[in-house]
Amino acid sequence: MNMHKDDVQHKQAFDEPLWWGLFSAxxxxxxVLLPAVILFIAVLLPLGLLPAEALSYERASSLLFSVPGFLxxxxxxxxxxxxAAHRLRHGLFDxxxxxxxxxxxxxxxxxxxxxxxxxxxxxxxxxx
Amino acid sequence: xxxDQITAKRVSADSASTNSINTNNTSTKHISVKRYLxxxxxxxxxxxxxxxxxxxxxxxxxLNHIKEQLDSTLxxxxxxxxxxxxxxxxxxxxxxxxxCKTFLRDxxxxxxxxxxxxxPVQRDxxxxxxxFLEHLAAVKPYLIDDNPVKPYxxxxxxxxxxxxxxxxxxxxxxNCINCGLCYxxxxxxxxxxxxxxxAALTLAHRYNLDSRDHGKKQRMAELNRHxxxxxxxxxxxxxxxxxxxxxxxxxxxxxKVEAAKHTLIALFKG
Numbered sequence: 325m326n327m328h329k330d331d332v333q334h335k336q337a338f339d340e341p342l343w344w345g346l347f348s349a350x351x352x353x354x355x356v357l358l359p360a361v362i363l364f365i366a367v368l369l370p371l372g373l374l375p376a377e378a379l380s381y382e383r384a385s386s387l388l389f390s391v392p393g394f395l396x397x398x399x400x401x402x403x404x405x406x407x408a409a410h411r412l413r414h415g416l417f418d419x420x421x422x423x424x425x426x427x428x429x430x431x432x433x434x435x436x437x438x439x440x441x442x443x444x445x446x447x448x449x450x451x452x
Numbered sequence: 453x454x455x456d457q458i459t460a461k462r463v464s465a466d467s468a469s470t471n472s473i474n475t476n477n478t479s480t481k482h483i484s485v486k487r488y489l490x491x492x493x494x495x496x497x498x499x500x501x502x503x504x505x506x507x508x509x510x511x512x513x514x515l516n517h518i519k520e521q522l523d524s525t526l527x528x529x530x531x532x533x534x535x536x537x538x539x540x541x542x543x544x545x546x547x548x549x550x551x552c553k554t555f556l557r558d559x560x561x562x563x564x565x566x567x568x569x570x571x572p573v574q575r576d577x578x579x580x581x582x583x584f585l586e587h588l589a590a591v592k593p594y595l596i597d598d599n600p601v602k603p604y605x606x607x608x609x610x611x612x613x614x615x616x617x618x619x620x621x622x623x624x625x626x627n628c629i630n631c632g633l634c635y636x637x638x639x640x641x642x643x644x645x646x647x648x649x650x651a652a653l654t655l656a657h658r659y660n661l662d663s664r665d666h667g668k669k670q671r672m673a674e675l676n677r678h679x680x681x682x683x684x685x686x687x688x689x690x691x692x693x694x695x696x697x698x699x700x701x702x703x704x705x706x707x708k709v710e711a712a713k714h715t716l717i718a719l720f721k722g
Contacts, residue, residue, distance in 0.1 A: 336673065338719075340682040341712035414685045418639065 350407025389449035402439035409435035512551035528577035538631030548636035591656035596667025625658035634690035650690035650700035
């Protein structure tokens, strides 16, 4: 009986709530923020429907390399990265590709690496 | 007792009501049944039946008609005929359904009947539900009260008190009839039979939400495993096929929030 209890305790998934939390937060950011970001940066701006100086180099860098810029990159790049990583990990499991333990390291590791890179660029620009 | 005996017993116990197909106003339907007779062959095969149906013919009526009139070798489970025993689950054109709650009038063209998916087949439409029952037992789906039971005092009888609001918290999740349709619908259970699965996780949640229960701590240890709530990817087909509208997908995902809270508390407590 005790052995069974230890066995159950041993298999507690302490990491899963973290991945699921990042996945959930990323999903909200994906749904709420990204459509607006894509509309402004990838549609309206290239079509010339916004004033030319709306995202001039000076304006863009002062917006990005700041605390709000740091939070913006966290919300539109880092959290959606973890959301995508979670979906890819479970998608790979669904089609029986690789092992879940390795996929987990690759997917979340990749998301963490790209997040550090994105936030690192913001911090570097901030300190310049 | 083997499953043939069970089926035979149930059929004989209620044979008076089985031949309920009204011979007036009938049309003929063609149904294909996936057969597996391990005594004869390890291979499955499709068998075709033409039978008279009317507007009130359920799939269970049709199977009973086949068993009684056309082919007595067909095996399947059934008992109550009114969607409460959860015995007559089968795949109808690839979708898990209760035979008694499925009416042939709703189907155009061929109807393909198979045993419930993701369970080992014992014979014809009879599956082995042992793994489901093990998962169910693992989450302790019953009231757990650590307080010692006092001797009954007729002068001052003590009963559990529960308000309508407290009942409303879990009532929907209490309607499960353990038919197993949600397990056949769940692709994650199909990939990993160790996954506790929709019904077991829902019943765990149902008792965790019950104000009379004190067993949440014991259940969370099961729920917070990789094979607990975390194997669910929120496909949601379990809630679509549930014949009692229990919504297991909602229960499992509320279970994820609870498991996350449980983990946070465990981390702070060390």
